[in-house]
Amino acid sequence: MEKVRRYISGQHTSTEIRWHLALLVLVFWGLVFCAWLGYPAEHKYSVTKKTLSALGSFDEHHNPEWFWLFSVAMVYCGLTMAPIILYIRRRVMAISELGARVGSVFFLVGCAAIILTGLFPDAHRDVIGNWEWRQIHVKVAVLIALAFSMGIFWHGGLLIRDKLTRKTFAEQGRLPYLKLIAPFLVCLPVFVAVGMRIDWASVWVVVRGALGNTGSPATADLDVAFKGLRSYPLLEHLSIWALTIFVVWFAAVLPSESD
Numbered sequence: 001m002e003k004v005r006r007y008i009s010g011q012h013t014s015t016e017i018r019w020h021l022a023l024l025v026l027v028f029w030g031l032v033f034c035a036w037l038g039y040p041a042e043h044k045y046s047v048t049k050k051t052l053s054a055l056g057s058f059d060e061h062h063n064p065e066w067f068w069l070f071s072v073a074m075v076y077c078g079l080t081m082a083p084i085i086l087y088i089r090r091r092v093m094a095i096s097e098l099g100a101r102v103g104s105v106f107f108l109v110g111c112a113a114i115i116l117t118g119l120f121p122d123a124h125r126d127v128i129g130n131w132e133w134r135q136i137h138v139k140v141a142v143l144i145a146l147a148f149s150m151g152i153f154w155h156g157g158l159l160i161r162d163k164l165t166r167k168t169f170a171e172q173g174r175l176p177y178l179k180l181i182a183p184f185l186v187c188l189p190v191f192v193a194v195g196m197r198i199d200w201a202s203v204w205v206v207v208r209g210a211l212g213n214t215g216s217p218a219t220a221d222l223d224v225a226f227k228g229l230r231s232y233p234l235l236e237h238l239s240i241w242a243l244t245i246f247v248v249w250f251a252a253v254l255p256s257e258s259d
Helices: 002-008 014-038 052-056 067-092 097-119 133-164 177-196 200-210 218-225 233-253
Strands: 126-128
Touching: 014 052, 014 067, 014 233, 052 067, 052 097, 052 233, 067 097, 067 133, 067 233, 097 133, 126 133, 133 177, 133 233, 177 233
Parallel strands: none
Antiparallel strands: none
16 A cells, blocks of 8 residues: 555656556557447548547447547546656656646646546537537647646756756766657657647637636637647647657656666
8 A cells, every 4th residue: 555655646766657657558548449449430430530539439420339448548547647747746856846846737737637538528418508528528638738738848948957057967977868858859840730730819819818818718719729730630649649658758767866
């Protein structure tokens, strides 16, 4: 039980975190693969035409029988990733305690949004009042993108600042910054492609609304802002793969306390 509590709080050793990362990837993508196997052949699932969320939709034209496997995968991913974020926070505290805490908030919000995308599938039926399952699903999916994007850029900034100033990790007699920056470089092309499909004017309207400067409905503006992204399913798939690679790679190469 003590070991379980240690894992939940992100107190892994460098070896234990690698096992944790392996379980995250194998179980999550294994469940997604099973949901894909159950997807009716006559519906012709394709990453260039359908989003990953289609595997979790119980609409008749999607995956009405095995959609729940995708929901389980998303809930599992969000829950299992949270301790990894706490592990990252503990390691990054060597650079900046406040910066590590702020960065972990971004990532943990993203983990919560991942869980919610599983609990609210991408389906066209009413669930709360006039709200459809899909409406909630899209909102929390957007939150995943925003939260993890902000978290990734935040951590990248922390590393660059430390490299130019304190050189915390270099004091260990190594030069680990290249291998730490590498996961960010993998995500960069995906970020550029995603950014080109987003209506940033609508995003700014949402930000202003959140700050209380306008009465414009944020939900409608979010739909407009990310409409171009949702109409290009392959880019959504690339974003999810890039996020998986980033979390696994970054957590795996962070210097351990014993290094």
